[in-house]
Each structure stands twice: as structure tokens, then as C-alpha cells.
Amino acid sequence: MAVSNDLPRLGRKLEGVTDSAKLAKFQEMPVKVLQIGEGNFLRGFFDWMIYESAIQGLFTGSVAVTQPRRSGRHKLLNIREQDGLYTLLTRGIENGAVVEREAIIPVLSHMIDPYEEWNEFLAVAEGPELDIVVSNTTEAGLVYEKSEYHEGTPVNSFPGKLTVFLHHRFQHFQGDTGKGLIHLPCELVEGNGDLLKSYVLMHSEDFGYSEEFREWVKSSNQFLNNLVDRIVTGAPSKSEIRDIEERLGYKDSLINSAEPYHLWAIQGDSSLADKLPLAQAGLNVHFTDDLKPYQLRKVRILNGAHTLMTPLGILQGKRFVRETMEDSHLGDWVRTAVYEEVTQALDLPQEELHVYAGEVFERFMNPYIDHRLQDIMLGSLSKFKVRLMPTMLDYYRKNGELPKRIVTGFAALLRLYRTVKTEEGFMTVTYSGESVLLKDNEAHLERLERHWAELGQGKSLDRVITQILAEETIWGQDLSLLPGLTETVCELIREWEGEEV
Ligand SMILES: NC(=O)c1ccc[n+]([C@@H]2O[C@H](COP(=O)([O-])OP(=O)(O)OC[C@H]3O[C@@H](n4cnc5c(N)ncnc54)[C@H](O)[C@@H]3O)[C@@H](O)[C@H]2O)c1
Numbered sequence: 001m002a003v004s005n006d007l008p009r010l011g012r013k014l015e016g017v018t019d020s021a022k023l024a025k026f027q028e029m030p031v032k033v034l035q036i037g038e039g040n041f042l043r044g045f046f047d048w049m050i051y052e053s054a055i056q057g058l059f060t061g062s063v064a065v066t067q068p069r070r071s072g073r074h075k076l077l078n079i080r081e082q083d084g085l086y087t088l089l090t091r092g093i094e095n096g097a098v099v100e101r102e103a104i105i106p107v108l109s110h111m112i113d114p115y116e117e118w119n120e121f122l123a124v125a126e127g128p129e130l131d132i133v134v135s136n137t138t139e140a141g142l143v144y145e146k147s148e149y150h151e152g153t154p155v156n157s158f159p160g161k162l163t164v165f166l167h168h169r170f171q172h173f174q175g176d177t178g179k180g181l182i183h184l185p186c187e188l189v190e191g192n193g194d195l196l197k198s199y200v201l202m203h204s205e206d207f208g209y210s211e212e213f214r215e216w217v218k219s220s221n222q223f224l225n226n227l228v229d230r231i232v233t234g235a236p237s238k239s240e241i242r243d244i245e246e247r248l249g250y251k252d253s254l255i256n257s258a259e260p261y262h263l264w265a266i267q268g269d270s271s272l273a274d275k276l277p278l279a280q281a282g283l284n285v286h287f288t289d290d291l292k293p294y295q296l297r298k299v300r301i302l303n304g305a306h307t308l309m310t311p312l313g314i315l316q317g318k319r320f321v322r323e324t325m326e327d328s329h330l331g332d333w334v335r336t337a338v339y340e341e342v343t344q345a346l347d348l349p350q351e352e353l354h355v356y357a358g359e360v361f362e363r364f365m366n367p368y369i370d371h372r373l374q375d376i377m378l379g380s381l382s383k384f385k386v387r388l389m390p391t392m393l394d395y396y397r398k399n400g401e402l403p404k405r406i407v408t409g410f411a412a413l414l415r416l417y418r419t420v421k422t423e424e425g426f427m428t429v430t431y432s433g434e435s436v437l438l439k440d441n442e443a444h445l446e447r448l449e450r451h452w453a454e455l456g457q458g459k460s461l462d463r464v465i466t467q468i469l470a471e472e473t474i475w476g477q478d479l480s481l482l483p484g485l486t487e488t489v490c491e492l493i494r495e496w497e498g499e500e501v
């Protein structure tokens, strides 16, 4: 039997595998989308949606993809080497039935590295058929960094790059009001569209652009708040990939995995569907004037449960979401936390929330998706702040007591972040003795390291935890003022660590 290493790499002219003429049909369509982000999520969500509507003849455009950071170059090169093609495995349970689909997604037609090909990047703005800008640069990318623009030199931040891009389009089409774009920033941040618009306007001041340009940005462009939901986990595990590649008959360094479930809620009216005919293609895409319920439900329940299970799971040596949910103790603990604490803290119809939570737990048990806790752990401090802390505070306000399980998850997070700085970065040690690298805001990690170090220098655990909870730069407020929180966190940590702390 041939081994994977002997297999050819996916590309447009892979005989017996790809139908080059058929794929070319998609890639030769005019560029209608600028995609800022080469990561797994957009390729497993947005590009797949574009493909689904393109094969039905509803969408007649292709996508120019560009990476938001210098470090994304490697993946962009891979995309280029594979002629823009990659395989998407969609696997899971849908309406009670097992779904296992695979497709080569052929919608990426131009791959542009803005750091090396700044002029090519700006040239996309001249496209008469360009309609849409989609992005996913994580929460860390949707930020305003005051900067200058020097003609010909790429701006570092994603909103900064977009501002120059829009200005180029504005100039090229001489302010034509019909040439504005629809912006869909998919970063999981509330008010993502509004934020992006405000950052573009701020950069336009930084770069000395005219008032006329700002007016065009405001009145001819649409920046749409939106919420995405689909679990996309990248390449399957190493143990699985060899068999998959044997079956496919090629190697694919961009292979991606997604669950069947998908939801895109977009704040805007359905007239946008002409430019983005996704719902017409049978996709679960909704235009709504109120995103709030979608947002709250998803971020607090789905992302909240992920963020809750991760520190305890990792401390106890678990690796994946499903494995954690299958653990009789941890799994029940997560479910009860959601049913009795997370939903309870929300002022939304409880029955609907419980139905949604049930669906989420089913998705977590997807036998085909290995969702790594260490991936979810990335940036846990800000995730706790956005995804779980509001539950803790709302529950306290409503009930006059702390939600036991959320607080336990928080105590586990603080214990997991008992870190020491090494040459490799900020490390922690789990209860199963494993050393784990913490990937988070450096300044926050420095502060936590300083506080935890004081425990060995004679400070009591209560004092250390009080100081950590009082870190307003991390939590946005002084959590040590929340009655009972310090005591409960300390009790839990003592229970886990023994009385020596
Ligand atoms: N993977 C999922 O299941 C899923 C589902 C919904 C939402 N999301 C959102 O997608 C993001 C993760 O994306 P992914 O799963 O594609 O991961 P990924 O690592 O494959 O891609 C992350 C992308 O963000 C860019 N990026 C990272 N840090 C950045 C920074 N500081 N500035 C600019 N760009 C930056 C990377 O270059 C890359 O393009 C998360 O923020 C998450 O909220 C993911």
C-alpha cells in the first residue's frame, strides 16, 4: 500500500482527482470578495458558503484572500502552492443522521501577501465587481493601533490596511457612491461591524484623508454587525490524516474539518441577499435587526461552556472537548453549569435557551471532530471576561449569591495561570504533571506571574488571590470586591493543592 508521503499534492492539474476545467470555472469568475484572513475558520465557513451558492449558480464571483499578519505568510504560500484549493471535511450528526462529506473548495482565486505585494493588494480595490470584504483576524486583530501611512508601505493592523484599501477605491472610482463595499468582520466581538467602521474612520484621520472620503465611508459602505457559529477545527488528528489522504489520493496541507451545523446572523435587511445569496442556497443565514439574542445565547452558552471546561479539563489531563464531555464527572458538571447557572443568568426565554444548550452539547459530542482544549485555551483571560464573567456577575445580581460552578471554573483558570516565565514563554504545570505553554496577553501573564511568585515569598494565598482579582487591567473591574469570591476561590485551590498553599 502506498504511504501518504508518496502521494501527490492537491492542485488544479491533479489527474484523476480534480477536474481542472470545472475548478477553473469558479476561479476565473471576477473577484467579488476581499477576504482578510487565511485561517481555518473563514475557509471552513465563509468560503464553503460561497462555494455552496456558486455551484447552484447563485453567486458568480471569486475571492481574493490576503493574510492579516506577516506570520500568516506560510499558510498563504500553501494556498498558492495548491492553486487556491483545499479539502473541507464536514462531519457530524445532522437531524439524527451521520453526515460525512468532503469537497474541494475552489473559490480562492487570488492569494496576495500584503507585506510583499502591497500594490497587488491595493489593485484589488480597483475591481469593478468587488462587493464584499470579509475578515476574521481573531479578537486580537480587530483593534485600533494609532499609526501612520507611508505610501507604498503596508500598514500593520487589519483596520489600517482596510482604510488604505478603501481610500484607494474611493480615489480610483472618483468617489462614486455606488462603489462602496459591504463589510462583514466575523471576529467574535459584539458590534464587530460598528467597531470596524469606527477604526476605519479613526485611521482616515491618522492618514490625513479628506472629509469627503470619510463621508463616502459612512454613506456608501455598510459595516454589518454579525455573529458566526460553526465549529471548525482545522486538520484532523495525525492518526487519522494518513487514512484520509490515502482515500482522497492526494496530500493536502490545508485540509480542514467542520461540523455540519452553521449559523450566520447578520444585522441588516434582506435586500443584501442579492449580493450575498446564501440563504437562497439553503444555508442557515439570517438577516435580522436584532443580533443581541443570537449573540448572548451563543457566546454565553457555547463559548462559555468551552471556556469553562478548558482549565479544569487541561489541569486533569484531558485533551479534547468530546473527551471532557464524556467524563462522567466533568461532563455532568459542565451541563449543570449551563442549565442551572449560565441560562439562569440570562433574561431570555429559558425554554429556548435549554433547547439551544442541548444542541450545543450534541455538537460537543461530535464523534468526528477533535476539538483541542489547548486551542480553546488561547487567550483564556479575555475569553473569561467576555464569555463567563458576565454570567457570574448577572447571576450574583439576580440571586445574591455566586454561581458555584462558574466560580469553580474561574478558580481553575487562576490555578492554570499559576505561571513561570521560561525561555519558551509562560509555562504552567497541570495536575497530571504536564508542562503547558500559556498563550495570552504578555502583560497580563507578567502580572499574574508576579502575584503568584509572592506566594513563595511569604504572602498568603488569600492575599495573592485578592491581588489577582483586583487586576482591573485584566478583568476590567476589581473582582475582589465581589462578596465571597476571594474566599471561595481560595477554598477551592486549597482543596486541589492541599493545605500547603
Ligand atoms: N474555529 C472555530 O470554530 C470558530 C468559530 C467561530 C468563530 N471563530 C473565531 O475565529 C477565530 C479563530 O480563527 P481560526 O479558527 O480560523 O484560527 P486560525 O488560527 O486558523 O486563524 C486565525 C486568523 O487570525 C489571524 N490573526 C491571529 N492573530 C491576529 C492578530 N493579532 N492580528 C491580526 N490577525 C490575527 C491569523 O493570521 C489568521 O488569519 C477566533 O477569534 C474565533 O472567535 C472560530
Ligand SMILES: O=P(O)(O)OC[C@@H](O)[C@@H](O)[C@H](O)[C@H](O)CO
Pocket (backbone or CB within 6 Å): 188, 228, 229, 230, 231, 232, 302, 303, 306, 307, 375, 376, 378
Ligand atoms: O475560536 P475561539 O478561540 O475564539 O474560541 C474557541 C471556541 O469556543 C470557538 O471556536 C467555538 O467553537 C466557535 O465559536 C463555534 O462557533
